[in-house]
Amino acid sequence: MGGFGGGGGGGTLQQQGLALSLYAVLNLFLNFFNKWALGSSGAGFSFPVFYSMFHMLMSLVGSLVLMKVRPPPTGMPSLQQFGVYKWEALTAYGQSRVLARP
Secondary structure, X not given: OOOOOOOOOOOOHHHHHHHHXXXXXXXXXXXXXXXXXXXXXXXXXXOHHHHHHHHHHHHHHHXXXXXXXXXXXXXXXXXXXXXXXXXXXXXXXXXXXXXXXX
């Protein structure tokens, strides 16, 4: 089973099933945690913009740590790659914004 980007995926069917199961369980936990953290009966965190901002910051830091621990075979991303793919990214972002409208 190949993955997006031509990396080839890899792993046995059991490893892929385990990875998918782990992703599903962690995603479910994160949904319940967010409901608790942002709810008035839970942690009562009343600043969802800052909550989202720190989530994005930690996602960036986590990605950088993982890429330093196990560098991608094609090398680290560069600003030149951003220049090559900027129109695809902006198009995808624009489509997501149009589809997200009520």
